[in-house]
Amino acid sequence: MTIPTVSRRRFQLGAAALAITLLATGCGAAGSSGGSDQVTLRFAWWGNEYLNAQTEKVIDAFEASHPNIKIESEPGEWGGYWDKLATKTAANDAPDVIQMDQKYIAEYGGRGALLDLSKQEEIDTSKLDKEALASGQYDGAQYGLSTGQNAYVIMANTKVFEAANVPVPDDTKWTWDEFLDIASKISASGDGKTYGAAYGSNEADLIIWLRQHGQNLYSQDGKLDFDTATAASFFERLKEQRDSKASPPATVATEDSGAGLEESLFGTNRVGMAWWWTNQLGSLESTTGSPIKMLRAPSQDGASAKNGMYYKPTMFWSASSRSKHPKEAAAFIDYLTNNPEAGAILMTDRGVPTNTEIVEGITPTLKPADTTVVSFLKDIAPDIKDAPPVPPVGAGSVQNVIKRYTDEVLYDRLTPQAAADAFKKEVEGMLASAKK
Structure with a gap:
């Protein structure tokens, strides 16, 4: 994956919920399990009851096709999600896979708390919209993959x-x-x-x-x-x-x-x-x-x-730089982003997928409102020139x-x-x- 490089700076977390010294214990990835060893990934996201049920369904599908990987769910609500994530990150206890918002990509990625997904061979970005891909980049690294537009x-x-x-x-x-x-x-x-x-x-x-x-x-x-x-x-x-x-x-x-x-x-x-x-x-x-x-x-x-x-990316899939299983975390993110089975479960509730093949695959089964959204986003494309920084x-x-x-x-x-x-x-x- 080729990523444009922007100015490099030193950061401290600015948001009140993130005013914590995240790197007190270091940020390097701690390695990965090898071969077919059984591993457990913790997965945190925010959402309502409907989104939680949908997410559990995609987790079940992933585990069925990856028997050596177990996903431990950590659902939350927007109101308390970021305080909890900041606390866990500061304590070197961040989830392996994290649902991330664009306003915090720099907050976490700029402090080294997120994994650079561009360096993970398990992730294929060749079929993703380039503007959407760029929206998860910061300081020359890919800290998140858009869940949808x-x-x-x-x-x-x-x-x-x-x-x-x-x-x-x-x-x-x-x-x-x-x-x-x-x-x-x-x-x-x-x-x-x-x-x-x-x-x-x-x-x-x-x-x-x-x-x-x-x-x-x-x-x-x-x-x-x-x-x-x-x-x-x-x-x-x-x-x-x-x-x-x-x-x-x-x-x-x-x-x-x-x-x-x-x-x-x-x-x-x-x-x-x-x-x-x-x-x-x-x-x-x-x-x-x-x-x-x-x-x-x-x-x-x-x-x-x-x-x-x-x-705008609805949200992102990110991974902790401290995950003990970065390869498996990357494989799960790739599944959520590129697998047709996952696409058929997640549909457009986290935005219209940035993988065009996934969009084509789910379109025949979309609800009327979702079909309207897909069509609308396509209609305005000629007037969309770039994304804000x-x-x-x-x-x-x-x-x-x-x-x-x-x-x-x-x-x-x-x-x-x-x-x-x-x-x-x-x-x-x-x-x-x-x-x-």
Whole structure:
């Protein structure tokens, strides 16, 4: 596997959950069992009950075809997953195979806690999408293989559109002005009970906005890569959504942000448009009982090729650099990534597979929503140029910072420009602290 090399730096873990000296006992792989010796691999992931059952099924299938390898399950939930993983890693007790998120690839890989998968002969990457492969690379090493691709889109609840007598837009050529106009009309018809659009105020929202302006949240060498004026225009747009009543009042939005999907404004058919990842389409349709249409991001001038969208790995398969069985761990990751049997079990719940042969094999048996997602991701491919740089060490909690400054703007405690200035200064401090 050939991997492009980027700047090498020394790191410390920046996220609060990872502020632990991981390398106190060293990081080299401890060797591998040989021949047909029976080995046990610990496998950690986060998910819900459905995903857990699916994962146990793929484990059973792997063990049936690899009788000398036993997989010990360590499922968890997102809320406590990272604290637990940080603690175990610091104690030199990390699972052999780890479900990893992109925001922590650098946090763990940059400190030597993850195995460089490019050096594992058991893993075949020849049939994987090259952009998806690059998304798991950091500092010249392959620290994760994407479980599948996703895209951040506007989900339009067609039932809400119909009730407001507002047509669903042509997403191949719509602008932000049209987005605001459509959302305002839906809100006006809802008499304070239904809103046109939820606020998009997380990391992916900001990344798309910056890319539309020729900038990025991060640079390839791990620094911030945007002007505060552009970030201010992002906050200004959200404020305009509030002022035009296209989106809920700040107090309603705050309450909604803490609600589960079933109780949320979107989940209860009270918002026409909201930002979600493509792999969530099935859950949204099931919860709302409404047909949901995925829409491309609006752009500044209506050109979909300039809308800033990108493919994001839903998550990654990674392995601990301290695993006593790196060859077997690599074999399990290769199975999860490339084996048709595994593909038929995992389907698209962790994203659309990056192995095109797996996608072709599962397509005939996909659920309607999943078929729609596969088709949508294929349709937007001509407009997807590259992926944003991997978040650097120290960036694990940036999404929370964006949300906090969005609240400051929506509650009129800061102007958009002041919020942008403070946001950039705070994140620069977080990244700098992570390097000490």
